[in-house]
Amino acid sequence: MAQLVKRAYKYRFYPTPEQAAELARTFGCVRLVYNKALEERTRAYTHEGRRVFYGETSAMLTAWKRSGEYDFLSQVSSVPLQQALRHLQAAFANFFAKRAKYPTFKSRKKSRASAEYTRSAFRWRDGMLTLAKMSAPLRIVWSRPLPEGAVPSTVTVSRDAAGRWFVSILVEETIGPLPPVEGVVGVDAGITALVTLSTGEKITNPRHERADRRKLAKAQRALARKAKGGANRAKARVTVARVYARLADRRRDFLHKVTTRLVRENQVIAVEDLTVRTMVKNHSLARAVSDASWRELRSMLEYKAQWYGRKVIAVDRWFPSSKLCSACGSLQEKMPLNVRTWICVCGVTHDRDVNAAKNILAAGLAER
Structure with a gap:
């Protein structure tokens, strides 16, 4: 309607x-x-x-x-x-x-x-x-x-x-809503891959911040050398702002393309309810998490799904999506971040992110 x-x-x-x-x-x-x-x-x-x-x-x-x-x-x-x-x-x-x-x-x-x-x-x-x-x-x-x-x-x-x-x-x-489709997908947010889908597809994180890091550092050093209150400092501040604006524009454009595609191809999209505010407090991950813009990604998914008659389901953040075998349902005791592939007792070899996306989809459909 x-x-x-x-x-x-x-x-x-x-x-x-x-x-x-x-x-x-x-x-x-x-x-x-x-x-x-x-x-x-x-x-x-x-x-x-x-x-x-x-x-x-x-x-x-x-x-x-x-x-x-x-x-x-x-x-x-x-x-x-x-x-x-x-x-x-x-x-x-x-x-x-x-x-x-x-x-x-x-x-x-x-x-x-x-x-x-x-x-x-x-x-x-x-x-x-x-x-x-x-x-x-x-x-x-x-x-x-x-x-x-x-x-x-x-x-x-x-x-x-x-x-x-x-x-x-x-x-x-x-x-108006888009025509109904049969597709459903689980989405696991990451850093190397911006999102991994339950279909097995990985959408690479373009890492716009890393691409322009040298240019940004050069502009920030030039700004630091300028005397406070001077016209040259004001010009240098604008130069830094332009680098940041380029980063933000490219990141937003990429997120729009990804979220529009997911909404068009799937009737139900299951995502993990991540606490980005807490994650950026980890100084080792803060830069990468901010560059990935998971919060903006989810926001885009939600309002586009509402517009076009799709459904976004948020799975509880404490759900053990990475530790759970999507084939037999057995739960691993530990799953360190450096483990990217693992073999379950049932004999199935899992890619960590794809397995998590499959579990997120199953949990989302169960809450539907």
């Missing part, structure tokens, strides 16, 4: 100098409003024992605009400023529901520079997007078309550390 979902389409764009200056001002104002509201909410809770909600912070914003100190807030669109307050409200809601940590202040250097515009703050006409306070539309590189007839409901403009500008356009889209 087709379903109506909200889906964001992200594109790169190239602002004019005037647009870049206007957006930079907006980013700064968004950060200021968020930080001041966070400061006021923290003060009220700490000293008065009361919670402050969105409505009160919105009234504060109006007062700040009328004050002589912060009257420059009136020079940018009010919608991104209000959206910053709504995001802060959501952050506090998540904190009090114990879904997240206490909100932190936004940093000019470390935080993502972005501004969110709702429908009243932009004009969408004939495939051209014009933001509030701007006279000309954004020069967007349409790498893929929006769904036919789609009307943006929210637009988020951002600039990454490498100096690239992006616009994320949120639309409502009707997505």
Whole structure:
């Protein structure tokens, strides 16, 4: 059954100098409003024992605009400023529901520079997007078309550390399920092989971080030599950010291709419920685990399966998938990481990862 979902389409764009200056001002104002509201909410809770909600912070914003100190807030669109307050409200809601940590202040250097515009703050006409306070539309590189007839409901403009500008356009889209298939697969995540399938196939980990490690180290050494606060240091920081951006882009593209293929070919996908946050604390594995991006892989599998009528089943992380013989079911006492193949008492020779994937599939189907 087709379903109506909200889906964001992200594109790169190239602002004019005037647009870049206007957006930079907006980013700064968004950060200021968020930080001041966070400061006021923290003060009220700490000293008065009361919670402050969105409505009160919105009234504060109006007062700040009328004050002589912060009257420059009136020079940018009010919608991104209000959206910053709504995001802060959501952050506090998540904190009090114990879904997240206490909100932190936004940093000019470390935080993502972005501004969110709702429908009243932009004009969408004939495939051209014009933001509030701007006279000309954004020069967007349409790498893929929006769904036919789609009307943006929210637009988020951002600039990454490498100096690239992006616009994320949120639309409502009707997505129909894929035709049912008989395929089912178990997926064992790894480092040498990004994933090993219960079919016996191993999808090699491209290890993008290792491929560009020398280039990254060179850029980081150049950054370390630059004097703090200088223009050359700012340029060197952008060079480092570009290497990281290249790594992230290539990794994300590869994960999309792998997860799309798995979802198209299989009706049920069983995965292991790994605790990536704990695994990266192991300094011997942290770099490799982070480069593999298992958490992002699973996230992609889950939302694509939901869109296209597939099912992802997470198997308990304590399930002994590597120690269990997929042929006879006997359990080995130990299975060190350096053991890649082993022979069961029943005489079957197992590849460690393929055997684990088969056991994950069997456990997933049992929970189905």
